[in-house]
Amino acid sequence: SYELTQPLSVSVALGQTAKITCGGDNIGIKNVHWYQQQPGQAPVLVIYRDNKRPSGIPERFSGSNSGNTATLTISRAQAGDEADYYCQVWDSDSNTAFFGGGTKLTVL
Amino acid sequence: QLQLQESGPGLVKPSETLSLTCTVSGGSISSGSYYWGWIRQPPGKGLEWIGNIYYRGSTYYSPSLKSRLTVSVDTSKNQFSLKLSSVTAADTAVYYCARLLTGDRGWLDFWGQGALVIVSS
Numbered sequence: 001s002y003e004l005t006q007p008l009s010v011s012v013a014l015g016q017t018a019k020i021t022c023g024g025d026n027i028g029i030k031n032v033h034w035y036q037q038q039p040g041q042a043p044v045l046v047i048y049r050d051n052k053r054p055s056g057i058p059e060r061f062s063g064s065n066s067g068n069t070a071t072l073t074i075s076r077a078q079a080g081d082e083a084d085y086y087c088q089v090w091d092s093d094s095n096t097a098f099f100g101g102g103t104k105l106t107v108l
Numbered sequence: 109q110l111q112l113q114e115s116g117p118g119l120v121k122p123s124e125t126l127s128l129t130c131t132v133s134g135g136s137i138s139s140g141s142y143y144w145g146w147i148r149q150p151p152g153k154g155l156e157w158i159g160n161i162y163y164r165g166s167t168y169y170s171p172s173l174k175s176r177l178t179v180s181v182d183t184s185k186n187q188f189s190l191k192l193s194s195v196t197a198a199d200t201a202v203y204y205c206a207r208l209l210t211g212d213r214g215w216l217d218f219w220g221q222g223a224l225v226i227v228s229s
Contacts, residue, residue: 001171033215035155042204042222043155048215086155090214095168097145097157097214 004100011106012077020103022070022087030089032070037084082107110135112205114223126192130205137186138163143208144188148201195227
């Protein structure tokens with residue numbers, strides 16, 4: 001099993017930068033993916049392979065991954081960014097996917 | 109644009125088998141670059157990976173569900189399915205189907221809208 005640890009909540013002022021972390025043992029050697037989930041909706045992929053943005057995702061969303069921590073950064077936070085965010089990895093040794101517990105982002 | 113749609117009973121009795129089907133449209137389930145997976149989310153809680161299937165039938169299951177789980181694929185209908193046996197209230201959740209990139213990639217790029225399944229007598 002592989003545990004991914006996220007803070008339960010993160011707050012950010014409107015227009016400022018939010019950072020959401022995802023901790024895991026030597027996570028820096030894994031591909032980390034991030035999802036945004038609005039209330040009542042399915043998750044949406046916002047970052048894949050640590051720092052790649054799918055088509056249609058604003059440049060304000062970026063990612064990094066090193067050591068034991070991966071980070072999702074949301075610049076110039078907007079009210080519409082309020083959501084739950086989940087990190088995820090695929091462990092190719094065990095062919096198992098793991099999700100972090102999720103972080104609720106509040107934009108003040 | 110690829111679309112996935114879950115279907116199946118919204119209410120299942122305890123000890124019975126939960127069955128869901130995911131219909132894929134706008135693309136072929138037989139593409140070699142993808143797995144097809146199930147993820148669930150209990151009310152108010154986080155995401156839990158259930159398992160994946162490749163179009164040729166190879167499967168990967170969550171160890172915690174493996175003993176009760178069967179995932180199958182029907183390429184002629186462009187569908188894949190989930191069966192979870194001996195359900196309890198703890199299996200109440202929104203069940204999502206999704207497409208997952210193969211190999212070391214492993215991200216879920218398209219998701220269904222989700223289907224709420226309640227386990228109750």
